[in-house]
Amino acid sequence: MQDEPGRLDRRKIKIAARGSQERRRHARVPLQLHGRFWSEAIGENACRIIDISPGGARVLCRMPPREGTRIVLMIPSLGRIEGRIVRREGQECSVAFNTTARKRDKLADAITWRFNKDRLGLDEDRAAPRKPGRGRARILLSDGVVIQANVIDVSVTGAGFECLERPRVGERLRVGEMSGRVARILDNGFAVVFDPPEAKANDPEAA
Known part of the structure; x- marks a missing residue:
């Protein structure tokens, strides 16, 4: 029994999606x-x-x-x-x-942590030096207020922070050398998406 053209197309899309995900996963x-x-x-x-x-x-x-x-x-x-x-x-x-x-x-977790640690100025948790998402970050908000937050998780493109303060969604901020914006509010903090290197935003004070 031959596959229908529509089924073949869906299969190709799934295979392409898996390949794209694997390439992103293994991006150097x-x-x-x-x-x-x-x-x-x-x-x-x-x-x-x-x-x-x-x-x-x-x-x-x-x-x-x-x-x-x-x-x-x-x-x-x-x-x-x-x-x-x-x-x-x-x-x-x-x-x-x-x-x-x-x-x-x-290895992916360790690489991601090392890649972001210095750029974000994170204070590593010495009790768990190899576990990603452990550390303290100094965050500069758009109104000049500085807050300290625990890192929940971190990736190449963004990070989640745990703290009592809740910046508004879309607010510009800076974490270490990285600038970005608040992407969403979490139950215990907020998530940030970083600006791509080729399009770094100005300092939060100028936003």
């Missing part, structure tokens, strides 16, 4: 982290992460291994990650990670 972010890597051919060497995603990373090192070489990356705050060299150019190489789905999820 610029994250400068120093660490070390080990390979059977050349042993242990220092390296620096240039950008990274839960699926792979671009790495700078003095002696990049050959393509196809299996390596182990050891990056502080991200842990031990196994992978394989898929491309090499000069002193840069691209690594595809060999991880379980659970490990990728944990």
